[in-house]
Amino acid sequence: MGKTRTRLPGVNLRDVAATDTDAVMRLLADVNPEDPHAFEGVRPNLSLPQEGPLSHYRSLMVVAESNEGKTLGVLLAGAPLWLFGHPSIDMPLAHLLAERTATVTAVAVDPKQRGRGIGAALVQHSVRRFTRAGYGLLTLNCFPELENYYRGLGFTVMDAWNMSLGPLNVVGHRWGDTRVAARLLDRYTTFIDVPGLTSPVVSGILPNTRMARGAYFDGEQFRV
Known part of the structure; x- marks a missing residue:
């Protein structure tokens, strides 16, 4: 370019x-x-x-x-590497998600x-x-002193990255020393607030992965 x-x-x-x-x-x-x-x-x-x-x-x-x-x-960005090591995400799915989600x-x-x-x-x-x-979502790890900076650039700052892979199937990832800032990039991908979770769920990143309406987390599993 x-x-x-x-x-x-x-x-x-x-x-x-x-x-x-x-x-x-x-x-x-x-x-x-x-x-x-x-x-x-x-x-x-x-x-x-x-x-x-x-x-x-x-x-x-x-x-x-x-x-x-x-x-x-300089800015460097690419696939979220944690996708490829998550126990609930197989390799074909990780590659699909890496074509829709990115991290700086x-x-x-x-x-x-x-x-x-x-x-x-x-x-x-x-x-x-x-x-x-x-892509549907762009994220980055965010230290506390930069949270307002990234909010000003249109990002939502969350404790964890929760992502829906089906109506009642959510995978999550959390970093010990930072929070995650996320920016929606298209009309298919949304944030859904789910009772029982402190961070919203990324819904619709892939076809048929929208979170079920009325879903909540009871501490062990998702229910409606």
């Missing part, structure tokens, strides 16, 4: 190319001084060829750069460039790209 202009003076977005690898890795290390090698595992992905439906098949890797070509920020794994902005709206521009760009690619 070519450059996408933003409303920010002198800031453009484009898909990551192999030549961006060193700049992106330096930026990811700079914004994670407590663990500069935390994202070392993504290095091989940055050299993958660009192909649809996103930037690199089912992954989205985008850089924000200045008119002079300096890397100002990193948003990093050069510390000297923060406060300009670059991070928001990257997130909003990812919302548009995943929507156009036919």
Whole structure:
């Protein structure tokens, strides 16, 4: 994908190319001084060829750069890996869900460039790209100090990710140190409040997976 202009003076977005690898890795290390090698595992992905439906098949890797070509920020997103290890989700179903749900794994902005709206521009760009690619839900892990920030970008912040796989079949995932921020991307996918659960249920992500009307959780199973 070519450059996408933003409303920010002198800031453009484009898909990551192999030549961006060193700049992106330096930026990811700079914004994670407590663990500069935390994202070392993504290095091989940055050299993958660009192909649809996103930037690199089912992954989205985008850089924000200045008119002079300096890397100002980066966003990395792709399939939620926890789907492939969940005991209630077999491998074929995990692959189907990975074509409808995505998660942002990193948003990093050069510390000297923060406060300009670059991070928001990257997130909003990812919302548009995943929507156009036919996804129904975009999520990210959210620390408490950023909850209002992501709410301002249209995300709902929840304690856990609960997802309906049928009228009374819900799978969930929870992170110990963060909450999950989720953004609906199409008219088929909705949030349903279910009595007995503290977080809403994502309903309709796949055909025939809407939560039953009047369903509630009694502490052990879902009932109507």
